[in-house]
Amino acid sequence: MMATTNGPGLKEFAPDIVLVDGPMVRDFGFPFTTRMTIVRLSDGALWIDSPVPVAPDTLAQIQAWGPVRYLVAGTPRHVWRLRTWHRQFPDAELWVCRKQPARFRHLPWTGVLGPKAANPWASDLDYHVFQGSALLEEVCFFHAKSRTLIMNDLIQHHQKQAGKPLRNALLTWAGSSGARGDVPLDIRWSFRDRARARQSLAQLMSWDFERLVIAHGPCVEQGAKDVVMQAFRWLR
Numbered sequence: 303m304m305a306t307t308n309g310p311g312l313k314e315f316a317p318d319i320v321l322v323d324g325p326m327v328r329d330f331g332f333p334f335t336t337r338m339t340i341v342r343l344s345d346g347a348l349w350i351d352s353p354v355p356v357a358p359d360t361l362a363q364i365q366a367w368g369p370v371r372y373l374v375a376g377t378p379r380h381v382w383r384l385r386t387w388h389r390q391f392p393d394a395e396l397w398v399c400r401k402q403p404a405r406f407r408h409l410p411w412t413g414v415l416g417p418k419a420a421n422p423w424a425s426d427l428d429y430h431v432f433q434g435s436a437l438l439e440e441v442c443f444f445h446a447k448s449r450t451l452i453m454n455d456l457i458q459h460h461q462k463q464a465g466k467p468l469r470n471a472l473l474t475w476a477g478s479s480g481a482r483g484d485v486p487l488d489i490r491w492s493f494r495d496r497a498r499a500r501q502s503l504a505q506l507m508s509w510d511f512e513r514l515v516i517a518h519g520p521c522v523e524q525g526a527k528d529v530v531m532q533a534f535r536w537l538r
């Protein structure tokens with residue numbers, strides 16, 4: 303059985319895209335909200351990015367929506383989340399980004415999403431491996447049918463909370479408390495090759511998207527291109 307959470311279950315975000323919020327996790331002592339993205343592909347199969355622990359009734363809802371066929375980690379920081387889901391769905395294909403923690407290399411990966419790799423979901427999803435960072439190589443996905451850009455960690459939106467001045471000050475310092483989402487400072491500083499990063503940003507902006515899914519913070523339902531350009535303003 304999968305771990306349980308008090309999360310509210312499936313949230314319809316866009317045509318054929320459902321989001322599920324998971325439990326809070328801590329990274330370097332800082333609390334992070336978590337979220338997984340489920341896309342129903344045109345053949346009815348489910349593609350899941352950054353799966354989170356869910357309650358049994360939520361899992362039943364997901365299975366009723368379609369067969370879980372692909373489990374994906376668009377960022378190396380979310381690879382650990384695939385392990386439990388793979389136990390639950392051993393026949394699902396596991397897809398991972400290139401740079402991943404060594405302790406997960408034993409998992410039976412179906413494939414690696416690299417800049418020159420094939421796209422197994424070409425009829426539904428385009429993808430681009432964001433280049434230029436020495437720290438992480440995040441895979442960004444574009445779902446044309448719903449005009450949605452799916453990101454994981456590159457853009458985050460940690461909302462300030464009343465009565466927590468220390469946390470709020472830390473968020474401001476970390477560069478991730480922008481009005482609608484920002485690239486945190488630790489990730490910004492990791493972009494040593496700004497020219498390649500600008501090329502990647504141009505690739506994202508070439509997609510005709512209106513919505514933006516992020517893993518940490520509120521998603522954007524309209525005007526997402528402005529949000530992305532604002533979040534990457536330091537690249538210009």
Ligand SMILES: [Fe+2]
Binds near residue numbers: 379455
């Ligand atoms: Fe993350």
